[in-house]
Amino acid sequence: MIASILPKVAGIEERHEKYRIRPSGVTVIHQGEVYGRCPRATVYDRLGFEPAPMPGRTVILLEDAGFHELLTADWIRQSPYRLHSEQMGIDCFEVPGITLPAWHCDVCHRQYGRLIPAEQCQLCRQPGNVLHGHIDGILQDIAAAETLYEHKAINHFSFQRIWDHQELPIAYIAQPCCYLIGLKKLLVELTEILLVIKNKMTAQYLDILIEYDVDKDIAYVKEMEHSGYGKRWIGERLPRLVGSAIEEWQKTERYYQQSKEVGKATLPLRPFEQDSWQCDYCLWGKTCWSGYEEEFKDLEENAELGEDFRGVLRDETVLAAEESFVKRKRKELRDNIRKWLKMMECKSGRAGPFTVETTLEVREKIDLEELYANVSHLFGAGGLEQFAKIWKDAHKKNFVETLRVREEKEDKAKVKR
Numbered sequence: 494m495i496a497s498i499l500p501k502v503a504g505i506e507e508r509h510e511k512y513r514i515r516p517s518g519v520t521v522i523h524q525g526e527v528y529g530r531c532p533r534a535t536v537y538d539r540l541g542f543e544p545a546p547m548p549g550r551t552v553i554l555l556e557d558a559g560f561h562e563l564l565t566a567d568w569i570r571q572s573p574y575r576l577h578s579e580q581m582g583i584d585c586f587e588v589p590g591i592t593l594p595a596w597h598c599d600v601c602h603r604q605y606g607r608l609i610p611a612e613q614c615q616l617c618r619q620p621g622n623v624l625h626g627h628i629d630g631i632l633q634d635i636a637a638a639e640t641l642y643e644h645k646a647i648n649h650f651s652f653q654r655i656w657d658h659q660e661l662p663i664a665y666i667a668q669p670c671c672y673l674i675g676l677k678k679l680l681v682e683l684t685e686i687l688l689v690i691k692n693k694m695t696a697q698y699l700d701i702l703i704e705y706d707v708d709k710d711i712a713y714v715k716e717m718e719h720s721g722y723g724k725r726w727i728g729e730r731l732p733r734l735v736g737s738a739i740e741e742w743q744k745t746e747r748y749y750q751q752s753k754e755v756g757k758a759t760l761p762l763r764p765f766e767q768d769s770w771q772c773d774y775c776l777w778g779k780t781c782w783s784g785y786e787e788e789f790k791d792l793e794e795n796a797e798l799g800e801d802f803r804g805v806l807r808d809e810t811v812l813a814a815e816e817s818f819v820k821r822k823r824k825e826l827r828d829n830i831r832k833w834l835k836m837m838e839c840k841s842g843r844a845g846p847f848t849v850e851t852t853l854e855v856r857e858k859i860d861l862e863e864l865y866a867n868v869s870h871l872f873g874a875g876g877l878e879q880f881a882k883i884w885k886d887a888h889k890k891n892f893v894e895t896l897r898v899r900e901e902k903e904d905k906a907k908v909k910r
């Protein structure tokens with residue numbers, strides 16, 4: 494009755510806030526990888542490109558994260574720990590070179606300026622070049638030792654990847670590091686952060702204990718604790734997370750200034766592939782990829798790549814040859830295993846410590862020709878063409894780039910000699 498209406502209502506309610514530098518919107522380049530917000534999306538935002546409306550389901554997911562934070566805070570209050578300074582406003586630091594206008598902080602206004610109408614309130618105005626944010630709180634244990642508390646509620650798969658130590662949530666770590674810099678200026682001598690992460694699907698928690706050296710800008714990730722599986726030692730040093738975030742905000746500003754000078758958008762390269770989850774969720778995805786076919790056509794062909802590239806390409810050809818050999822061998826082996834199972838009339842079995850199992854998955858696909866032929870009589874004049882257009886419009890262009898590296902025969906002969 495209302496299931497289909499709710500995401501639509503959420504979608505209507507959503508409004509895009511103007512670009513500003515914010516701790517929750519950090520981009521960090523760590524070991525050559527981009528973490529947090531896509532730098533190209535940030536430039537689109539800075540330049541005022543209209544974002545696509547946020548799908549209602551995403552709005553609900555984001556809202557849910559806020560409620561998970563409140564629920565966790567309630568559980569903490571029932572524990573021996575004390576949580577205070579929730580949503581306290583922090584001016585972390587100035588980011589040199591930023592020319593954004595001053596803005597009004599609604600969160601501060603709810604706390605301090607309620608009696609003044611927001612449009613006239615000067616109390617809660619924030620300079621555009623100061624990184625301003627609100628902490629989730631400060632956690633105090635029974636011995637009165639304090640830790641900066643940051644809460645995130647995330648999906649099951651990301652949660653699992655973090656617990657399996659396949660990846661650290663770099664952007665989530667950089668955010669409270671920024672707050673610690675602001676707190677130090679207020680003479681609050683905190684050095685540790687507890688990043689508490691809730692699995693929205695299973696209600697499991699994990700926390701990551703981080704020590705941050707404000708002067709050296711090094712986050713030391715000490716250990717992780719899971720609500721069901723105990724502790725895991727991490728011991729990883731993450732240098733320059735805040736430094737990198739500052740550089741990225743400054744780069745965005747430079748792209749903005751350059752775009753103004755030349756009168757058209759100057760953008761950083763796309764750091765992600767079109768089929769990545771980042772591009773899937775991006776509100777500027779359509780704008781970003783719309784001219785990609787033309788861009789690709791204009792790229793140079795047969796470019797001289799230089800000697801440094803030679804070794805990389807050779808490694809790729811060697812690995813590809815090994816991979817194809819292994820793949821072929823594996824396919825032969827698997828075909829044989831299938832045959833043996835069929836001969837033995839079984840679909841699963843064991844041999845010593847090894848087990849084998851075959852499962853049957855039924856996939857359905859639409860036969861478009863049959864669909865058109867069968868539905869044509871349901872439409873009036875021109876209706877079928879209209880349906881075909883709607884169907885076509887619903888398909889988005891997907892760019893799949895294939896990379897092929899080959900070794901030319903002549904070159905091979907030279908290598909052998």
Ligand code: SF4
Pocket residue numbers: 531532533534763764765771772773775776777778779781782
């Ligand atoms: S579509 Fe992808 S590459 Fe483009 S701005 Fe968005 S996240 Fe970045």
